[in-house]
Amino acid sequence: MFAAENGLKGDPRLQAISRAIRVVPDFPKPGIMFQDITTLLLDHKAFKDTVDIFVDRYRDMDISVVAGVEARGFMFGPAIALAIGAKFVPLRKPRKLPGEVISESYVLEYGTDCLEMHVGAVEPGERVIVIDDLVATGGTLSAAIKLLERVGAEVVECACVIGLPEVKDCCRIKGRPLYILVEPRLSDECC
Amino acid sequence: MSADKDEDPRMNGIKSKIRVVPDFPKPGIEARGFIFGPPIALAIGAKFVPLRKPGKLPGEIISEDYVLEYGKDCLQMHIGAVQPEERALVVDDLIATGGTLCAAMNLLERVGAEVVECACVIELPDLKGRERLKGKPLYVLVESH
Numbered sequence: 001m002f003a004a005e006n007g008l009k010g011d012p013r014l015q016a017i018s019r020a021i022r023v024v025p026d027f028p029k030p031g032i033m034f035q036d037i038t039t040l041l042l043d044h045k046a047f048k049d050t051v052d053i054f055v056d057r058y059r060d061m062d063i064s065v066v067a068g069v070e071a072r073g074f075m076f077g078p079a080i081a082l083a084i085g086a087k088f089v090p091l092r093k094p095r096k097l098p099g100e101v102i103s104e105s106y107v108l109e110y111g112t113d114c115l116e117m118h119v120g121a122v123e124p125g126e127r128v129i130v131i132d133d134l135v136a137t138g139g140t141l142s143a144a145i146k147l148l149e150r151v152g153a154e155v156v157e158c159a160c161v162i163g164l165p166e167v168k169d170c171c172r173i174k175g176r177p178l179y180i181l182v183e184p185r186l187s188d189e190c191c
Numbered sequence: 192m193s194a195d196k197d198e199d200p201r202m203n204g205i206k207s208k209i210r211v212v213p214d215f216p217k218p219g220i221e222a223r224g225f226i227f228g229p230p231i232a233l234a235i236g237a238k239f240v241p242l243r244k245p246g247k248l249p250g251e252i253i254s255e256d257y258v259l260e261y262g263k264d265c266l267q268m269h270i271g272a273v274q275p276e277e278r279a280l281v282v283d284d285l286i287a288t289g290g291t292l293c294a295a296m297n298l299l300e301r302v303g304a305e306v307v308e309c310a311c312v313i314e315l316p317d318l319k320g321r322e323r324l325k326g327k328p329l330y331v332l333v334e335s336h
Contacts, residue, residue: 024249034249038269041229041239048233071222071247075239079230090226099210 002163003053003181013049018182020046021162025187035162035184037072037133051076053181054159055083058129061156065128067091067148069115069140072133076161080131089121091130091144102150106143115143117151124152134162135180138173145174206333209313221247221266223284227312231282240272240279242295253301257294266294268302275303285313286329289320296325 004014020040027034041047054076063086068077070092081088094103094114101116122128130144135158145155155176163180172178221243232239245254245265252267273279281295286309296306306327314320314331321329 022250027249028246036249038241038248038250038272041232041241042272044233044236044238047229047239051233071225071241071243074222074225075229075241078226079233082230088226090222092222096222 001177001179002183003179006179008053013046013053014182016043016046017050017161018185021182021185023185023188033184033186035134037075037161040161041075050161050181051079051083054080054131054179057179058157058159059084062127063129063156064126065089065122065148065153067117067122067128067130067144069130069132069144070096073131076133077131080129087121089117089128091115091117091147102147104143104147104150106139108139113140115140115147117147119151122148122151122153126153127156128153129156130158132158132160134164134184135160135167135173135178136164138167138178141173141178145176202332205312209333209335224282227284228282231280231310237280238272240268242266242268242281242298253298255294255298255301257290259290260288264291266291266298268298270302273299273302273304277304278307279304280307281309283309283311285315286311286320286331287315287318289318289323292320293323293325296327 008014020043022036022039024034024036063084066077066081066086067089068074078088094116097116097118100119102119103114103116105112105114128148130141135141141158148155157177157179158173159179161181162184164184225241229239245267248267248269251270253270254265254267256263256265279299281292286292292309299306308328308330309324310330312332314334316334317336
């Protein structure tokens with residue numbers, strides 16, 4: 001669900017967050033309007049508001065784990081975890097985590113990729129939110145949910161700053177709710 | 192300087208939570224610096240600027256090559272992210288040889304920023320990375336030998 005339709009309608013913070021995100025055409029390949037959150041990180045107020053909106057939502061939901069998807073999920077996840085008193089667990093590309101891991105493969109447009117998590121980082125029964133900067137097809141978030149459910153955790157919700165239109169009508173990933181702050185802008189010239 | 196380990200009771204808690212995994216390679220500032228940097232930036236009212244491996248940043252970038260034990264690597268920063276004379280702190284989880292931090296400092300100084308200090312959770316002092324920081328101070332929480 002989009003934040004604006006779920007209690008934050010007209011919240012001026014959402015507009016400022018949306019405007020702080022830069023659109024870079026044709027990256028990483030022609031035809032893609034890349035939603036660049038690095039400009040959001042340069043705007044202290046908008047960045048803080050982004051984190052605060054997630055913190056306000058999750059602080060009373062008894063969440064003990066924030067799982068962040070490499071690498072842009074790392075830019076938001078730890079701050080949320082710290083504020084709500086939860087652990088931060090990085091979900092990483094292969095061979096980055098040094099200890100014993102479990103792996104989950106997932107399908108890309110061309111080929112496959114893989115997400116890993118340390119064994120023992122998350123205990124059975126823990127309530128988890130998964131955070132990433134953007135959700136498009138939901139493939140990465142699906143892999144993240146599978147990793148967490150394989151160790152017996154409960155994925156309460158997936159949270160992303162940006163949600164592509166594909167997910168607007170289908171606001172669940174593998175049956176788990178999805179919470180999104182803003183839609184992508186088409187270019188830097190509008191609004 | 193190191194944080195005063197004998198007096199700050201938080202140090203033992205931090206040190207006891209760091210696991211040592213033998214014989215595992217360590218990538219650079221990306222991405223573990225992203226875990227500590229943003230909360231610090233948010234708390235002190237600063238911008239957060241990710242320094243990334245090639246091909247990750249979508250806009251116009253500057254690059255700094257640096258030497259590894261075998262071969263080279265490269266760190267990149269968005270042009271315009273940092274303005275001349277801004278005071279910058281470089282954060283990473285760990286300093287070993289100092290090569291990555293040195294590349295990070297070079298990137299920042301090339302755009303006219305002032306690197307005030309480098310800050311890492313962990314230092315491997317036997318690798319003498321502290322000496323590669325061009326005289327800039329290094330603040331670490333724990334040492335690992």
